[in-house]
Amino acid sequence: MTRSLRPRHHFALALTVALPLLLAACSGQYPNSTFTDHTDFNRDAGGLWNLMIWLGIGVFVFVEGLLVYAMIRYRRRPNDPEPEHVHGNTKLELAWTILPAFVLVIIAVPTVKSIWRFQSGAPANALQIDVIGHQWWWEFRYPEQGVTTANELYIPTGRPVNFTLRSQDVIHSFWIPQLGGKRDVVSNRTNHLWFTPDSVGTQAFNGSCNEFCGASHANMRFRAYTVSPDEFDRWVAGQKATAAFTGSAPAAPPAAPAAGGAATATPVAEQATPPAAAGYFFPREQLPAHVIPKTPIPAGLTFDENLLAAGDAQRGMTAFISCIGCHKVRGNPQAMGVIGPELTHIASRHTIAAGLFPNDPAHMARWIKNARKMKPMGAMSMPTLGMGEVDPILKTTVTRSTGGLTDQQIADIVAYLMSLK
Numbered sequence: 001m002t003r004s005l006r007p008r009h010h011f012a013l014a015l016t017v018a019l020p021l022l023l024a025a026c027s028g029q030y031p032n033s034t035f036t037d038h039t040d041f042n043r044d045a046g047g048l049w050n051l052m053i054w055l056g057i058g059v060f061v062f063v064e065g066l067l068v069y070a071m072i073r074y075r076r077r078p079n080d081p082e083p084e085h086v087h088g089n090t091k092l093e094l095a096w097t098i099l100p101a102f103v104l105v106i107i108a109v110p111t112v113k114s115i116w117r118f119q120s121g122a123p124a125n126a127l128q129i130d131v132i133g134h135q136w137w138w139e140f141r142y143p144e145q146g147v148t149t150a151n152e153l154y155i156p157t158g159r160p161v162n163f164t165l166r167s168q169d170v171i172h173s174f175w176i177p178q179l180g181g182k183r184d185v186v187s188n189r190t191n192h193l194w195f196t197p198d199s200v201g202t203q204a205f206n207g208s209c210n211e212f213c214g215a216s217h218a219n220m221r222f223r224a225y226t227v228s229p230d231e232f233d234r235w236v237a238g239q240k241a242t243a244a245f246t247g248s249a250p251a252a253p254p255a256a257p258a259a260g261g262a263a264t265a266t267p268v269a270e271q272a273t274p275p276a277a278a279g280y281f282f283p284r285e286q287l288p289a290h291v292i293p294k295t296p297i298p299a300g301l302t303f304d305e306n307l308l309a310a311g312d313a314q315r316g317m318t319a320f321i322s323c324i325g326c327h328k329v330r331g332n333p334q335a336m337g338v339i340g341p342e343l344t345h346i347a348s349r350h351t352i353a354a355g356l357f358p359n360d361p362a363h364m365a366r367w368i369k370n371a372r373k374m375k376p377m378g379a380m381s382m383p384t385l386g387m388g389e390v391d392p393i394l395k396t397t398v399t400r401s402t403g404g405l406t407d408q409q410i411a412d413i414v415a416y417l418m419s420l421k
């Protein structure tokens with residue numbers, strides 16, 4: 001008798017060991033795990049996941065238990081007679097049809113409810129954010145606030161946020177695992193995604209592209225910062241302001257006088273934008289380790305770092321003429337490009353190159369000099385600007401006549417960009 005119980009004991013023992021291990025794998029500090037309760041979206045998805053896991057475990061234990069029981073109880077013994085041959089059993093067949101159907105209903109009802117809730121459009125008070133996927137970076141526009149930024153997203157807590165997802169080129173996919181998602185960003189189509197970060201304070205999260213979109217798909221990352229409504233308002237105020245450094249840039253032309261009337265333009269001194277106080281942005285010293293990029297700089301990319309300490313923002317603003325075709329800096333009337341990320345407040349961001357490198361002078365300088373060697377990109381991307389460098393796509397050497405910049409000029413541009421808080 002004790003002999004026949006042994007397999008059952010083994011099974012129970014195996015289950016006791018396996019279950020806690022299995023459950024332990026789903027908890028703990030995993031900064032990119034989707035199992036959080038930071039948003040209504042993730043709570044709904046997590047609830048469905050738990051429901052399915054526990055129902056699945058119940059079904060598994062029941063079915064395997066029956067199987068193991070049958071194997072042991074009805075195993076072949078010496079001198080056993082031929083077993084009875086059975087064909088069809090109405091009661092059993094009804095039971096194993098109705099029981100799974102019942103389980104499916106338990107799963108389907110909350111699943112369909114969640115789908116309807118999150119596909120039927122965001123609540124009316126939602127913050128609108130336009131997300132535009134580019135090869136290979138993210139553009140974020142806040143249409144109601146008049147703010148455009150790149151690769152770093154600020155979301156106030158306690159208010160629904162509605163993302164309108166569009167692509168400039170190929171199919172991307174937008175995902176902040178700790179907050180909810182993911183959703184495809186499809187060319188010639190507008191997708192939506194909304195959630196409410198209602199049980200999370202000021203925190204930093206990783207986001208990424210999750211649909212293969214070419215050479216730098218894995219380098220199309222972003223950061224999301226959940227902040228208090230007050231911090232968000234201060235961030236908006238800072239981002240709305242024109243560039244903090246305007247140097248001695250030519251002033252915008254004065255408004256034309258009304259036809260036939262006296263000039264009504266206010267004196268130039270009153271028009272000039274006061275130096276913008278830097279608005280709120282996520283404190284650098286509070287960045288958790290998991291959002292700080294650790295991408296190594298490829299070997300062989302040199303830059304005379306001694307020049308960085310003496311970079312001149314005023315000269316840099318002049319040298320920035322090399323960049324104005326692609327980048328916009330509000331407050332610098334020449335910089336109107338829209339192909340690349342807007343740089344009006346680049347110094348308030350913690351990363352460059354779509355989350356690939358930290359935003360500091362050493363990385364910025366090498367990026368300007370040799371972007372194409374730091375991140376796989378296409379022929380329409382950030383060009384190689386370092387004088388004497390070989391462009392890995394064009395296979396030509398950068399010279400003064402092709403717009404090459406010396407290390408000194410790059411150090412000046414870095415000083416200019418680092419002043420744009």
Ligand code: CUA
Pocket residue numbers: 133134136171172173209210211212213214216217218220
């Ligand atoms: Cu964009 Cu993958």
